[in-house]
Amino acid sequence: EVQLVESGGDLVQPGGSLRLSCRTSGFTFGDYGLTWVRQAPGTGLEWVGFTRSHLYGGTSEYAASVEGRFTVSRDDSRGIAYLQMNSLKTEDRGVYYCGRGRTYGGVKYWFDYWGQGTLVTVSS
């Protein structure tokens, strides 16, 4: 059974840092892309970042709102993806979800399995 479980959400002050984890099981994590998406209270889904599998270079992509502050990384041997969040702002608050990427040729990705989310609160 494919499973993704996020953790690491917490209350942090503006300007602080936090690292989220996405632990996966039930599939060969290294063969899949992995995305992070968030939902602030009362708003819709916002894409945050994405990491490609080693099959397609292992590179990452980011939303403009987090570029330079957030970093997506992965440990294929342990089946875990990370979202390192630095210089946090109040607008970064919300539930963060990770999702498994599907693709035909490493160019376009949609996401077929998701975790239950972890809550990040940024407040002084």
Add this chain to the structure above:
Amino acid sequence: AIQLTQSPSSLSASVGDRITITCRASQGIGNALAWYQLKPGLTPKLLIYDASSLQSGVPSRFRGSGSGTDFTLTITSLQPEDFVSYYCQQFNSFPLTFGGGTKVEI
């Protein structure tokens, strides 16, 4: 970035109704569109990918159509568990983007 305009933002319906949600892209994206269902406190669920391909395990009452810039999600006969929120997402190019969401209410 490609913008997705989803409408309506909310709608009221009854069990058994047929409803349609639209998603318009700011530029052509071929068929690189997915639809997700989001229930409060639960994991997002993929319903449709490639604009019209039904994800395995998803009931056939969910139907996606469209290409280019205009897409629709149709639920042919609403069930009680369908009264939640729905989002479109384009995967034609990065940055990936979502529509603003549609909340389906009783």
